[in-house]
Structure formats: structure tokens, C-alpha cells
Amino acid sequence: MRSAISPNRSSARKLRRAAVALIGVGALSVSAAACTAGNAGGGSGGTSGGNGGSGATTSTKYLNYSPCCSWNATWSYNPYNVNGLGIANDFIVQRLAVQKYPSLTDYEPQLADKWSVNGSTMSVHIREGVKWQDNTPVTSKDLYDTVLLDGLRGDGLWSDITGLKIVDDQTVDFTLREGQPAALAYNDILGNVFVYPSSVYGKFVTKQVEEDVPAYFTENQKDPTKAGKMDAFKRISTAFQKLASYKVDTLIGNGPFKLDNITTSQAKLSKWDGFYAADKIKMGGINFGNGSNQTIYPQLFSQQADFSNVYLPPPILQRWDKTPNAKLALPSAFGFVLQFNNAKAPLNDVRVRQALAYVIPRQTMSEAAYGTAQGAGGTWKEVNTGISPTLEGLYLTQDQINSLNKYPVDADKATQLLQQAGLKKSGGQWLLPNGKPFTLTFTANSDTSDIVTSFTSAAKALTNFGIKSDVNATTGAQQDADQHNGDFEIGMNFVGGNNPLGMYQSMMGSQNNYQTLGNYAGKRGIGVGPTANVPGLGNVNVSSTLDAQARNVAPDQKMKDLTWDWAQFVNQQVPYIWYATKIYQFSYSEKSFTNWPPTTNNGSSPLWDIVGANTSAGVVLAMEQGYIVPKS
Template sequence: MKKNKLKKLIAFTMALTLSASVFMGCKNNDSESTSDESIMDSVISVETTMTNAKVDGEKADSKGTELSTMISFTPAPAGHGNPSVNGGPDWSMEPIIYDYLCDYSSQPEKTFKPSLLESYDFKDKVLTLKLKKDLKWSDGSAITADDLISNLFIDMTVNKIAYYAESVKKIDDLTVEVKYNRDATLLLDYILKTSLKYPVSNYGEFAKAYQEQFEKNRELDENKNFKFNAEGDIKVAETTTALNNYLPDLMSIKVSGAYVPKTMTSAEIIFEQNPYYRVPLNIEKIRGIRPTSTESTALAISNGDYDAEGMGLSPDMAQKVAENNKETIRQMVVPEFSSLGFCMNTQKYPTSDVNVRKAIAYIIDKAQIAPVSEPGMVKGDEYAVALPPSVRDKYLSKDFLNSLENYDINLEKAEEYLEEAGWKKQGNQWVDKDGNSPEIIVAGVGEYPAYVVIGEAAANMMKDFGLNAVFTPKEAAAYNDYATSGQGHMVIDGFGSATNTQHPYEAYDGIWWYGKRGMNLKFPEKGGLVFKNDETGEDFKYSEKQLELFNASTPEEITKVTEEFAQFFNDNAWYIPVTEKYYVFRLHNPKLSMPEAKTGEQLSDFYWSGTTSAILGKALRSGELYYVK
């Protein structure tokens, strides 16, 4: 298939979101592929008047200023103010309304910049957290160590204290001490980035209930880490149910961050300055526009409704937006350290056969699909080691990667693996040893253009090869249920992502979530994870290796264990990556100044990493986001 034809077809699919059968499969290994660079260049290399996120000029007074961006909130009556429950403040709102113990970035090197904290110290397995003086919630009440403890216990499985902390102790009104059972520096990644969102005045009863189980009903597992005993599991579950039933009005909650939610419609939400915030703010209000569909989002961006956003657009639309606004637009390319690809159902025929999974991996032309799925997408990991290339290449050498199977498109290899599985070609169709051509269901979220593009393209490439593949789009609200049902053979998902820590442990720890979704893995009722390697027949002690990776303290130690995980995933093809995501962060208002960043370049900067809202949050808290006169 010619690249221009594919590009137009995929762009058309994205514009209509659910159009079907617009792809023609690529018939040979010599098919011309659209490069990552060609699509990116068509968008970000548009020559613009402004070339830096930072704008020279005198800072404008905050009075009367309003920043418009994307916030994916749930409108009333379903929306509420509990951030631990669906419908409450999510990833797009949290950085605006909550402050963090530390602001974090792995770029250009791992940095924890104290925000709510005055200081932190980790020595001899003891982490000491000291809050700044005179911090206040948005109602004017003091933020104290009691609030910090409330947050630590409600988030105890997320921040890992449930598994690795021996005790949590209040030292004084501003200081909390966490005593761990190990010195692993990765512990800091999970606790120092905590946002303060559970005031003890509102969530204290839940925190106290969790704390009681933490102190009374834990025991050591086979790896000398903590787990809840049977009674503890029951009590924690009961507390979680009670917490999930606490649904305060979003407009009445106390927040620790720079802005407070004030008014909301089905289309937008307005945030005003927290009058008790710890530093002066340069923007008076923030208007969060709720995305409702691909078409409405594209229209809003084209109409200039946003001052700053990082929304996904089709390549053609993204290019038009840039070309039509050359005088005012600025475009930054931001790493997300996330992956998008296919979780392969290991329990449902025919993808239960490792040879079929590998054949499919060789059929799908990842290099052709990735760049046209969404501006900013680049080809994912061709070795299927379940790491984004930006993280993979930090820990795995080229020599090691060359020892693995490379799953770039290779139709001859695909034929070999199908024949190894006992299949044969009958006319234009591949059939299994029973003479059947089993259906292979590819599923993705119908509202997400990139999912549609990836799913449609892969299904059509497989059909063109002779497999009975079909793409079925699912509604976002029902996607989790479908993914965990085991009905699909290939579920588009984000396994192998390391968006929070940029550490291999985070990517491989995702097995607890994604393994129960598209992969449909069988998890033991008790004990650690042990999986059979379909290639070697040997057991891979997954949980033990996870612990080794968690405890690894030097780059060499991290690499050693990461290589073992990489070999396992390469052997088994449980996950077929298609993309690594970079996204285009667009500034539309020429008067809006943000931390310095050159346009049109992949960025490696403290401020410019993570989600759109994470970037805005860091910039707002630091005073680096403002309008000029």
C-alpha cells in the first residue's frame, strides 16, 4: 500500500471515528511505510512566528485572566468530589486542585522538587517527611501531619506502605516518619509524588479504619514483605466500600492546591484561585472544557476555544490547525512514556497458541500504523519486551536486544509460525489443523481515534494475510468489562507503560491490571505469580523477579533483572506494542507564557513531561505560567 493512500484512509477513519473497512492490507514486506518523522514533521515543522513556550514581555496582572484547557470531568448528578471513586476528580483535574508532596520529573534526570514538603530524608530505611509551615486547605483550616497520615493510609496500596512499611508515626504537627523494611530507593517514587487530597476532617474515619488494619492485621509473606491476613482483607474491603459510598459535592470539597472548583455545567467547569494557597498565583481563573466527542474537540480547537491543550487530532486536522494559526500557535512534543498495543488473550483459541501470537506480531506493520494513528505517536517496541523504547533503551543494550526476536513485519516468519502451529494455506485463507478458520476478534475504544486506527489497520492486515480477523469498537464506559470478559482475542490497551516512574518495575507491575484484562491470565488464589514460559516450558517466577527489580539499586542491577523480564515477554508475545506516545502540546494564546521550551522538538525537561494537566500544574505552582501585557 502506498503511504499517501494509507495516510488519507487513516485520517478519514479518525475524522469519522467509526467508519469501517477503509484499510487495504499491505501485501508484502517491501510495502512502503509511512515514517514517524514524516507525520510528525507535517505537523510540528509548520513554520510558526513564535518558537518558544516562554514569551518575552512584562507579566500581566492576574485580575481578569482566564486559562482555558481540557478537563475530563463528570457532570452532575453523577459527578462528585471523592477522587478515589469514578466520577470524582481525575488525572486531568487533580494537578489543578491538589498540591503534591513533591513535583516530579524523570527529565532530564530524576528530580523530586519539594512542594508541600519543606524537606524529606531517607536514611537507614526511615523516610522523614516534613511539611512546610502555615499550609492551609481552601477553607482556611491548617494542613498538618494528621492530614498527611490520612492520605498515606487511604492510598496505602498505591504508595506501597501497605507492603513495605513497618510503621507510620507522627513526630510533631508537621512531621511524619515512615519506617520501611528495606532501603529500595524506588519507594520514593511512589510516596513523594503523593497529592494531598484526603483532609482528615472529611476522610479521617476511613483513614483510621485503614490504619487499624495496617497495624493489627498484616503478616509477612514468603518474601518478607507485608500482606493483609484474611481478617485484614475483609476489613480493608469493607472500609473501601464505605469510602466509595462517600460522594461529597465537588463544589464543596476542601482542596490543597492552587485552584478551587466553583461552577460547573455539562460543557465546562470553572476553577477560581484558592485564597489560602501558599504562593501567589498568576492566573485568576481556569476554564476546563469537557471533551464530548472527537468532532466537537476538533471544532473547539479549530475555533480557538483552548489556550493550551494536548488533545489527540487526526494528522490532517493537526496539520491544518498549525497551518491556519501560524502567527499564534506554538507546538511542543512531550514524552508520555506510555505504550499502546495489543494484549493477547492467552486462554482463548487461537491466540492461546504462542505460535499464532508470534505470527500475528509479524503480520502487523507497526511502523506503518504508529505515526498515522495520532500526531506524536512513534513506533513501539519491536522486540515486544513490554517497555516503551524510551525506557527500554535506558536499561537494555543493543547487543542484548539483538539477541531477541525482532517482530518487525516479516510475512515469511508469520507463515513459519502458523505452520508450526499446524495451520496451512487453503486458497487465500489460513486454516488450522481441524480445517477451520477461527475468528480473531480485535477490540478497541470506539470513541478514541487512535484505537480505531490501530484496530482497523491491524485487522485488515491480518485479513489480507488470510486470517479471519475482525475489529469491534466498544464504548469507553463498557470497555473495562469487555476487556476482562475474555471475549476478545486482541484488546488494545496500555500495558508496558511507565508514565509515573519511567522505571521497568512500573511497566511489569502492570500485569496485575492488564493481565486480568486482555491477556486473560490465570492468577493464583494465594502466593506469588509464577507463569510458564510457552517457549521454553520453564516456570518464570514473576513475583520474585518483581521484588528483585524493586530492590535493585544500581543501573547494572536494574538491567540484569529487566533482561530476564524482557526475555520472558519476547518469548511469549503476550503483548504486541504498536506505538510509544509522544503528544503535541499546543499553546494557542500568544500572550500565554510557560516554562521555556523550543517548539518542534522532543523535549527532555523538568516541566515538560507527563500529562497536559501535570505540566500545567507544575507551571502554575512554580509561577512559570502567566500572561504578558
């Protein structure tokens, strides 16, 4: 079962949390979060009280939502804690606005209803009359405090701004750094800021924090090395430790649902009538399951589950197609990536990585997991550019793509490259220059069964070639930690979003590669560089260059030029291999709920595309637009 993500330009922490609730991914949002096994909730939370259709009155019926990946065995109501409860996003705690995927510039209002840029000032206005679930008003002070505390965590928006101030009860002005593209600031601020109550977290916004956060990030925009030595940076780190360890007893949101109770197997979310669009939401609440594919598939077939993003392998898909009331939406999704530990011998030799690219059968990997049937959800990627086929069509010319190495399966070329790197083959086994056998281990989240299947296929091909390989299917938390720490050989990752430079940054920027902030600060991660010769750019620090480009370059010709630079780098250096492109499978049943968002002939629509890019935000947006209505 695959992990759900929302890749984008937000911080690594947001990407990991988005993997739970779907930064930046996410921007999406990106590492896999654990899909904790358990009994996902089935059955209704009440009886139907409405008459169906988009004009129905509110029903007491609960939507049974069984996502593939939810929360771990332990969790915290504190979003700044590493175990922050990701399912709160959008359902319980609102973001400012929802990005209309794949646009980089268009948004649907949520907590914010107006925004504008005038010179270097970006103004954000909170809806009038919006309340917290303790019936106190949501004000500009909540947004102001949240953004400062997000700075303690190192969120990406602080690469866009040098400060902020409260204008009135509903408005906050952000001061954009010089040269900051408004489109990218909107992405980081509107699309990725969830507002938290000052009544709970405001105590951590001290006068010192108000001074240190803008001072540190302003300097960091100029000289990251110097900024890291500032006293302000040390105080920020200490303040964040206190914030992250703070015990929060009650989850107070501002969204359409409130948390009634939660266990390791299910969370019950009831509709909150104080929500600004409560009249549009017709259900009584959500039974939010925390299960694995072993529990979700039976729920789908018995129609106890109304909605899921669980991966449907070919046999399950065939059965789902024959299930009464069963429907499937197929929006665009993201890439499955096989990443090398570029800092560990012999993988630190580009010739070895290229040789492996000639041995690893990408098409076989994809078809082993997804088959070839329509709606199966996965297609293999022929050219390794490091970005999605959709963005290739937008930012690369066909001539550029055609000029790149496709790395077809070719044992002879692989052999030549390994011999050039000093390896020898003896008795059918490749030996390292030191005479030891060359072996490899693939690391995968055990709950992402499609990735385990793909990796098993790749390991078999390598073993047959003479590089004995196996798959370590471990917990999502362990897999995530090992990869960020650099304690792996070949690992799994996801790449998504609508910004090509953001895709490269998610893999090779400081979120995943020589990390600088957050829980894995100082860790090697994927280990690309730290400096490397990039076509068109020369010898640059990979992480810091991508971090800067992702936050500085607007969607224009320069973005296309830089995309070509990095496409050549990824294709030649092979720091990671994009082996399959995922088409999201959203299974839903019309047995108990009707008026689901419509789909076109290709199985998607603009609204389903938003759901595919950010499930929680898209589902809430669909409800606000009158979709997903209980049957009478």
C-alpha cells in the same frame, strides 16, 4: 483521539485515574479512560486585568483548557470511588512532590517541602502554613489518615513501608520495610500521594484500620497467600467498600484552584487565593472542558481553546501549523501497546502469538494513524522489548537489542508457526484445530481515534492473511472493564514512565494480569502465566515477581540485568506488542496567554518533559514558576 496518561508504579486505580487527568502511571500511571463526548468550554471566564509577562498582577481571565480525556457522565467528589473526579488532581488537590521526568530520584516540592531518609525511617514534612480551602490548616494528621486509607485501596506505597506515625503537626515518619530502596519509596510516597482532608475522611480511620492496614501489608510483603487469608484483609475489604461508597457533597482541596461548578461538558475552576503560591499564578481560573476531538479541533482553530493535549492527526496538524498564534510542544511520551489475551485459545499458544507478530504490520499501523511528518506524534517500534526506546538506551546494550527477533512482516514464517500450532488454511481462511474459522476482534476506546485507525490497519492485514478480524470501538469504560475482566481477544494499552521494571509490571504485574487488589481483584486481565519460564529467572509467578522487582530494585546494575531478562521474555513470548512510540503533542495558543514554558529545537524542555509525563502536575508546576500568563 488518544487518552492521556501518566504511567508509574502506583496502583491500578491511580493509573486509570491518571488517564483521566494525566501514575504511575503513574507512574503514571496504564488503561485508557473514557473521553466523554460533550461541548467543551469556550470563551473567557472574565476579562483581562493584568499587564502580561511573568511579573503581571492577577488577571480575571480564565485559561480555556480542552484536554482530550476528562471525566465520565457520572462522577464522585470521593477520590476513593471508582468514579472519582480525576481533574481534581494537582489543580484542586496537591500531591506531595512532582517527579522530574525522566529522573528516578529528583523532585519538585509541592505540598511537602522537605523529606529525608535516615536508616529505615523516611520523614516527610508538610509546608508550614498550608491550608485547606475551608481555611483550616493542612497537618500531618491529614497525611497520616490519607496513607492509611490509601492502604484500604491497596496503593503501591504499602509495598514499601510497614507503618507510619505522626511526629509533629507537620511531619510524618514512614517506616521502610527491610531492604526498601529509598528511590522507589520516594516515587510511591512523594510522587503519588494526594493528601485529603481528615475533616472529611478521618472518620474511616478507626483504631481497627490503624492496626489492620500495617499488619496486613507487613504480612503481604512476606507471604501474599497467607496475607490474603487474614481476618485483617477481610476487614480491610469491608472498610474500603464503606469508604468508596461514601457520598461527598463538597470538594475541599488544598491546591491552586477550587471547583466552582461542574457539568458533563465543563468544569469551572477559580483561582484560590489561599494557595501557598497564589502570587505566582496570574490567571483567574480554568475553564476545564470535557469534550471529544469533534469539539476540540474547532475550538483550537477558532482559538477558543488556549491549551490542549488532543491528538493532532496529519491533516489537523497541517492546519494547526498555519493557524495564527498556534504553537506545539513535543515532549517524550509513552508507548501504544497491542495486548493479547494470553489465556484464551488459540492466543494461549506462543506460536500463534508469534505468527500474529509476523503478520501485524507495526510500521503501517503507526503511519496510518500518525503519518511521517515531523511533529505528527508517532513512530513505529522496530524491536519488541516491552519498554521504550529511551529506556532501551539506558538499560540494554545495543548487542542485546540486536540479538532479539524484530518480527518483520513475513507471511511464510507466520504460516509455518500456525501450522505447527495445528491450524489449517482452507479456501483462503485459517481454521482452528476444531475446524472453526480463526477470527479475531480488536477492542479499542472509540474516542481514541488514532488507536482505532491503527487497529483497523492491523485487522485489515490479518483479514488479508486469512484471519478475519474486525475492530470493536466501544466506550472507554467498557473497553477498560472488558480488558481487566479478560473478556477480550486483542486490546489496547499504554506503557510509560521512567522505570523499565515498572513498565513490565504495568502490563504483566497484578495491576493488569491476574489482579489481586482493587476493583478487579480476582480477574484474569491479560492472562500471562500465571507462572512462566523467564530467561535468567527460571519458572516464576509473573505477576508477583514483577510486583516484587518493581518495588525492590534500585536503578543500578541489577535493574539492567532484570530488564534484559524481561526483554527476552516479551520478545520471545509476545504477550503484547509495543507497536508505536508516542511523542506528545501539546497545542497551545499565544492569542490570550503568553510566557508559555520555552521549548528547545526538539520541541521539548525539562518542564515540558514533566508535562508530558504528568500533564496536570506539570501545568501547575509551570504556573508556580511564573509561566502561562494572560495577555493584557
